[in-house]
Amino acid sequence: MGEQVIKMPDIGEGVAEAELVEWEVAVGDQVREDQVLAAVMTDKATVEIPAPRDGKIIWLGPDIGEIVAVGSPIIRMEVEGDGNATPGEMDEPVMRSAVDDGSEPQSPGAAARAQEGTAPAPAETAQPDAAVPDAKPAAPAKPGSAPSGNYKPIAAVPRADGEKPLASPAVRRRAMDVGIDLRRVPGSAAANRITMDDLDAFIASGGEAAAHSARRTRDTSVDDVKIVGLRRKIAEKMATAKSRIPHITYVEEIDVTALEELRAKLNAGRGEGRPKLTLLPFLMQAMVRAIREQPQMNARYDDDANVVHRHGGMHIGVAAQTDNGLMVPVVKHVESLSLWDCAGELSRLAEAAKDGTASRDDLSGSTITITSLGAMGGIVTTPVINYPEVAIVGVNKMRIMPVWQDTQFVPRKMMNLSSSFDHRVIDGWDAAVFIQRIKALLEAPAMIFIED
Template identity: 45%
Template sequence: MSKYIFNLPDIGEGIAEAEIVKWHIKIGDVVAEDDQIADVMTDKATVEMEAPVSGKIVGLAGEEGDIIAIGSMLVEIEVEGDVDVDKLEDLEASSAVPNEAAQAEIDVVPSEQVIDKEEDNPDTPTRPVVPKESEVSSADPTSLDAMPARNEQPKPLATPAVRKRAADLGVDLSEVKAQGEHIRHSDLDAYLNYGAGQGYRPPGAVQKRDDEKIKVIGMRRKIAQNMADSKRNIPHFSYVDEIDMTEIEDMRADLNGNRGERAKLTILPLMIAAICKALRDFPMLNATYDDEAGFVTRHGAVHLGMATQTHQGLMVPVLRNAQDLNIWQLSSEISRLAAAARDGSATAKELTGSTLTLTSLGPLGGIATTPVINRPEVAIIGPNKIVERPMIIDGEIHARKLMNLSISCDHRVVDGYDAASYVQALKHFLETPVLLFAD
C-alpha cells in the first residue's frame, strides 16, 4: 500500500487559486480512476476534478467554500502497490474537466438568492427551570429530591382573568413560573415567549424556524463579490420616469393575433427594439469602462445582457447584435438563451461580452427599482410592472396602461442629463410604437 497526493492542477489562464464548490467524495470512500471527486470554481470557470488513480480517500484539502492554491494538495489517496509517478503526471494534466456552461467570468445582477443549505444543527440552549423557594424542602434546601412531585403541588395562584386567558390559549398554569406570589399576565407572556418549548403553539401562531448557518460558496459567493465590487467602485445614480404603454400593448395584441405559427410575443422584444433604436443618439450608454486603464469603449453593436433567474442564482446570457434582429427573431433568441441559462447549457460566449444589461422582474415588477450596474458596463435598464391607472388627457380621465422605467448609470461616464435624455427618447419610441418599424 502507498499514498498518492493529488495536487490541484494548473487549470490555465494564469489562475493562482480556486474555490472548492462541492465534494463528491468523503474520507473513507473508495474511488475508481476517472471518478468525479470535486467541483472547483475559478474566476473563469467551474471545473470538474477526476480521480487520477483508484484507491481509498484518506485526506481532503478542506471544506466546501475553502480557497486552495494551484499546486497544493486536493486529495490524498491510498492505493494498492507503488504509484507510477510519470503516468500520473499525465493523468493530472487531463483530470480537470471544464464545465462549458460556466467558462467565463459570470456576469450577475442582484436579485433573489438561491443557496444550497448546509446541514447545521446547533444545539438549542434550554432555559433553566428555577424552583420557587416554597417548593424546596426546608429540611434540605440544596436537594432536588426534596422537591414535591408535580401532583403534590398546590393549585397555582392566579387571577380569574389570567386563568381565563391561559385556558383560551391552552396553557397549563402549573407550568408557568410566577415572579411574585401569584401568576400575572407578564408571567404568562414570558412563558409563551420563552417557556413553550414542548411543542406548544398558541392558536394562529406561526411555527418558529430554527436558526441556520449557510456558507456562501460557488455562484452565490461570485454574485456577492461582483455586487460588492460594483457598488464599491461605481458611483451609481438612478433615474425613473413613467411611460404610457397603452399603444404598444395594443400593438402587441394585434401582432399576436396575426402571428401564425410563431411564438407569442411578450413585451420584452418590443422593449429591446426600442432600446436599440434610442441608443443610436446616446453611444455613451452602450459602453464599458476599464477604470484601471482609464479607457471607455463605446460599442457599435448592442450586445444586450438579460438578467435571468436560475436555480444557481441570477445569470446574464447575452443577446448579441440585438440591433440587427426583428421582434420575432428577438423573441426566439430571448427564449433560447433563457432556457440555456436555466438548464446549464449556455456556452462561454453566451455568458460574456455584454455592453448594456436589461433586468426585469416581470409580473413582480414593483413601482420602481434602482438596479446595480453589471460592471464593467456603465448602465443598466429596469422596466417595472405595467399597471392600468387613471390618466388625465385633454382634461378627461382615461384608463391607461402605465409603467415606470428605471435606469442606473455610472456617474463617472454618464451625466444625469444624458441619462434623462436617453429615457425620454426611449419613452418616445415606446409611446409611439409605429416608429419601431420605421428606418
C-alpha cells in the same frame, strides 16, 4: 493497491486558480468512474470534477470556499493497480481563503490539526442503517411525501450547542425547501456528515413532523453561512460597483398599452418553432435605436486608466435569477438581430443559466444591462450598474392605471423604467434624453421597425 491524485484542473483562458464550491463525496466513500466528486468555480463558470476511475476517497484537500491553484492536488483515492501519485504530490496543497484576511496561507489539514490538537483519525466506514433500526430497503422519499412504512421513526436528537451539522450545499438546499432543521438529522457518513439518503430517511420516518413541531420552541441558534461561489462573486461585484460608481437613478412612466396589443397579435400569429415574445425583445430593439443616438451609453469605463471604451457592438446583458443566485447572460450583437432573434437568444440563455449549462462566453462581455423582476418588479427600483458598464435599464411591473385622456379617465397599461447611470461620465440630462427616447419608441412600437 495504488493511490490516484486528482488535481485542480486547468479550466483554460489563462485561469490560474479556482474556488472550491461543493464537495459531492466524503472521506471513505467508494466512487465509480465519472462520478462527480466536486465543483469548482472561476468567474461565473462552474466546472464539475469527475472521478477518473473507480476507487475509495482517502483524502480531501481544500475546504469549501478556498481558492486553489491550478495543478494542486485536491483529492486522493485508493485504486486497484497502479496509481499516479508521486512523493511530491503527497504534500497538502497550500491554499488561501476566498476572503483574504492577510493571514499566512496554510493547508486545510494543518489548520484542522492545529484546531483539534490531534492528527486526523482514519475515516470510519459509513453505516447508513445505524440510524434506522430494522429498516427494509425502500426508495428514498421525495420532499413532502408521506412517511413510508418501511422505516421506523428516527430519534430527532438535537446536536450539542454550537455543533454544526456537516452536509453538502445540495442537502442544505433540500432541507431548507422542506423545512427541516439539519441539526435534528442524524448523519451516517464519516464525521456524522448528513447525506441525501439520511435526509430522505428522516423525512420518511416522520422526522419532518417532529421538526415542524419544534418550530414553536425558542430558537437561540445562529447559523453561520459562509459566502462562497457565485454568491461571493455577486457580493464582490456589487460592492465594487457601489463603492466605485456614483449612481444616478432616473425613473419614467411608460404607457405600454399599444405595445402589449402588438405583442399579443405577434404571438398569436407566430410561426412554428418561434419563441413567445415577451416585453424584453421590444425593449432591446428600442435600446439599439436610442444607443445609435447616444453611443456613450453602450460603454465600459476603465476608471484606473480614465478611459471610456465605447463599443460599436451592442452586447446586452439580461440579469436573471437562478436557484444559485443572480447571473447575467449576454445577448451578443443585438444591433444585428431581429425581434424574433432576440426572443430566441433570450430563451436559450435563460434556460442555460437556470440549468447551469451557460458557457463562459454566454456570461461575459456585456456593454449595457437590462434588469427585470417580472411581476415582482415593484413600482420603483434603484438598479446597481453592472461594473464596469455605465448604464443599466430596470423594468418594473406592469399595472392597469386610470389615465386622463381628453375629457375622461381611461384604463391604460402602465409600466415604469427605473434606470441607473454612472454620473462620472453620463450627465443627468443625457440620462433623461436616453430614457425619453426609449419611452417614445415603446409607446409607439411601430417606430421600432421603421429604418432611418
